[in-house]
């Protein structure tokens with residue numbers, strides 16, 4: 253071939269390679285830009301560590317979920333995940349009628365009548381209630397996935413004792429609000445059937461619709477029957493102590509993305525309002541007094557780990573680690589480089605101030621950095637919004653939607669906080 257033609261052929265090859273490289277570069281850039289947009293608030297976590305089960309085609313996200321929010325088990329954090337998912341996917345959330353407050357008239361047995369008509373038919377339900385299978389099935393669409401969460405009974409009881417100390421007569425009777433004194437002789441303070449007695453005895457069993465006065469020591473068949481009923485209805489029983497692993501199982505069950513279950517820890521007591529550690533003797537006494545709850549927890553803790561094993565322990569742990577990392581990134585973006593939980597008195601954004609059960613117990617929350625506004629702030633606000641404010645906000649929003657009013661519901665009823673000016677001396 254003449255040298256001129258050879259050079260021409262080489263030049264054509266070169267430019268083909270350049271074009272190919274250019275196309276490759278452009279596609280990578282566009283992918284990165286797309287990912288960058290996704291990363292703005294809910295980081296997309298690719299690749300997911302756990303491959304889908306073999307032979308199972310990709311499933312669409314499951315949209316109908318009933319979460320039984322048991323007491324003092326990290327339920328508010330799960331509820332917040334579900335509320336945000338529902339908002340992002342334009343789903344209807346069942347909410348209590350205002351006469352029931354923000355719970356479905358707990359401690360009464362759940363009735364579909366407690367649900368505000370503007371929030372029916374719902375896709376998602378996540379507010380406190382006492383479980384009643386028939387009534388929930390009357391309300392929720394067929395195919396609804398039922399999930400709940402349990403917590404180790406001694407830790408849960410310590411939390412209940414502190415949180416409901418001023419509400420539950422059995423706790424109010426105890427001198428010096430001493431958990432130890434109560435557990436030394438619970439019968440001396442407890443009266444079955446009185447107002448809010450369920451917070452002082454087998455609260456998990458009560459929330460699940462069971463009889464909290466039964467003892468597995470006298471009646472082992474009762475516990476076995478209750479476990480069977482729970483297993484018949486609930487597709488997943490999460491465990492508060494393994495919260496991230498629980499969320500991995502939840503998102504796999506519902507075919508959700510891992511970023512659908514990012515969260516901020518809600519409703520936590522300040523270190524000054526809790527026991528740093530529960531002494532072993534106290535834990536034994538708490539489990540013995542709440543033997544039905546202890547039986548439920550032990551059973552479902554074991555089944556939880558069997559579920560983890562069948563999903564692949566290593567892959568669940570890897571996903572849980574990815575979740576923790578993404579969560580830390582999100583918290584830093586929302587609440588500053590050092591996102592700290594702070595007592596309500598130090599939270600200036602009204603919508604983020606958690607309800608305080610008494611002056612003796614500090615419930616912590618997050619606050620937005622000063623002077624923020626816009627859609628990103630709204631996402632952060634929802635991430636840390638306590639149950640009472642979020643429930644009222646969603647009810648207002650859904651009532652307006654029912655009335656076909658199109659103006660979006662303002663999320664902030666007070667403007668974002670301004671930077672605190674240095675106080676003048678004497679103020």
Ligand SMILES: Nc1ncnc2c1ncn2[C@@H]1O[C@H](COP(=O)(O)OS(=O)(=O)O)[C@@H](OP(=O)(O)O)[C@H]1O
Nearest residue numbers: 323324325326327328329411495517518519520521
């Ligand atoms: N992510 C996560 N992991 C583990 N534990 C968590 C989590 N989020 C909340 N919590 C703890 O759950 C307790 C509050 O539970 P609830 O929100 O269910 O309480 S309530 O019944 O709605 O009042 C409360 O426990 P105590 O602090 O011991 O009271 C919270 O600290």
